[in-house]
Amino acid sequence: MKAQFRNDTPIDFDVVQSVIQKMNLPCIGKASIREIKRIIDLIEKETGQKFIRMEMGIPGLPPPGIGTEAEIKALRKGVASIYPDIDGTSELKTEISRFVKNFLDVDVDAESCIPTVGSMQGSFAAFLTLARLDEQRDTTLFIDPGFPVHKQQHKVLGQKFESFDVYDYRGEKLRDKLESYFSTGKIHSVLYSNPNNPSWICFTEEELQIIGELANKYNVVICEDLAYFGMDFRNDYSKPGVPPYQPSVAKYTDNYILFISSSKVFSYAGQRIGMMVISNKLFAQRSANLLKYYSSDVFGRAMIFGTVYALSSGTAHSAQYALAAMLKAANDGTYNFLKDVKIYAEKANIMKEVFLKNGFHIVYDKDIDRPVADGFYFTIAYPGFTGEQLIEELFYYGVSAIALSITGSTRTEGLRACVSLVHPSQFPDLSVRLNKFSEHHAVSGNPCLTV
Ligand SMILES: Cc1ncc(COP(=O)(O)O)c(C=O)c1O
Numbered sequence: 001m002k003a004q005f006r007n008d009t010p011i012d013f014d015v016v017q018s019v020i021q022k023m024n025l026p027c028i029g030k031a032s033i034r035e036i037k038r039i040i041d042l043i044e045k046e047t048g049q050k051f052i053r054m055e056m057g058i059p060g061l062p063p064p065g066i067g068t069e070a071e072i073k074a075l076r077k078g079v080a081s082i083y084p085d086i087d088g089t090s091e092l093k094t095e096i097s098r099f100v101k102n103f104l105d106v107d108v109d110a111e112s113c114i115p116t117v118g119s120m121q122g123s124f125a126a127f128l129t130l131a132r133l134d135e136q137r138d139t140t141l142f143i144d145p146g147f148p149v150h151k152q153q154h155k156v157l158g159q160k161f162e163s164f165d166v167y168d169y170r171g172e173k174l175r176d177k178l179e180s181y182f183s184t185g186k187i188h189s190v191l192y193s194n195p196n197n198p199s200w201i202c203f204t205e206e207e208l209q210i211i212g213e214l215a216n217k218y219n220v221v222i223c224e225d226l227a228y229f230g231m232d233f234r235n236d237y238s239k240p241g242v243p244p245y246q247p248s249v250a251k252y253t254d255n256y257i258l259f260i261s262s263s264k265v266f267s268y269a270g271q272r273i274g275m276m277v278i279s280n281k282l283f284a285q286r287s288a289n290l291l292k293y294y295s296s297d298v299f300g301r302a303m304i305f306g307t308v309y310a311l312s313s314g315t316a317h318s319a320q321y322a323l324a325a326m327l328k329a330a331n332d333g334t335y336n337f338l339k340d341v342k343i344y345a346e347k348a349n350i351m352k353e354v355f356l357k358n359g360f361h362i363v364y365d366k367d368i369d370r371p372v373a374d375g376f377y378f379t380i381a382y383p384g385f386t387g388e389q390l391i392e393e394l395f396y397y398g399v400s401a402i403a404l405s406i407t408g409s410t411r412t413e414g415l416r417a418c419v420s421l422v423h424p425s426q427f428p429d430l431s432v433r434l435n436k437f438s439e440h441h442a443v444s445g446n447p448c449l450t451v
Contacts (some may be wrong), residue, residue, distance in 0.1 A: 234373045
């Protein structure tokens, strides 16, 4: 930043600089989400000023009363003292199976629907088990950009992964790109999120069909992370048993695992409960290689009585009652679970406008031929900055986000912005701060563009 602007930043320049120095990080822009959170906490504490906080994907809404009340009732009944079955209570398993039928139009037996300690445990358990299915296949493929913790899980497990940024491989181009990995014979599974964290792109039916066809051809398991289930608000996916349904690869292959988090769509992040839905075919699949690690050669049994048992012996009992109640209400059509979270799209729409008005642009801007939906996240960049530089510079203007580079994105100029924690009362502040930013960083031929 140019010295002449140091007395004119919305947040005190010296405080920001001293906190950054204290954190002693080699590069602020490469910091993890939690490190960025810590820096902003410290700056806010020291200056008493509130940031426009867009770094962390925390649900910014209260949990639905249906869930809380069911959980309290279950606790009062004494479920806390009883070990739940590893693969979940029968009520919950039935409601997950109904939910998948009602909102995805996909048939999965209740047996194959397993609650997990958040979707994160589901993916951890899946990676662990999938890598043992076939000795020849030892690698996961990530369709990026993605949620960095999935890669962290691989590092912790000592497992191999490959990844590519889908930005340049949308539509039919995806086929050759996937085939180039699948044809090596090393890939056991693919993971992507849809809608995508961080870019909020949504795969089209054509793309899901390509993924499904290749999964069948090469016998690769598709791990579809539906953490933001139904939150592409360009379509109304909220009516049970009525099209349109949340698009899914499950329409095109029977070789899949779906991860449905309750954190965002039911604002139930704190209770750490998610759903792992294994296709009936994969659940029943046998593999002699599994016997090296498990007492059963059946994938679903190895998953439940081997992996999930070893990790946590199931999921908190009371939270299962909460989730079952919320799902039942959604399945019965008495609770529109997407109505509550639509506010995220409304906020994104306004916030994107403010960024665009101040010289920023959207990085992942299209699903093939239509603008990406408004939702939980959006991606932004500003001319002349890399994402890592931009993060640090925006701190002085009271705005925080994370660099796309930590998500496997090749768009190194970009940031991910999360709308959930930004209160509408902060929109005027956002506008004033970005205005100041663009005044200090005027784009064409401006000498202050030195960062
Ligand atoms: C794409 C994606 N997958 C999984 C998760 C984690 O979900 P859970 O809270 O259910 O573990 C998140 C949370 O931000 C996410 O964005």
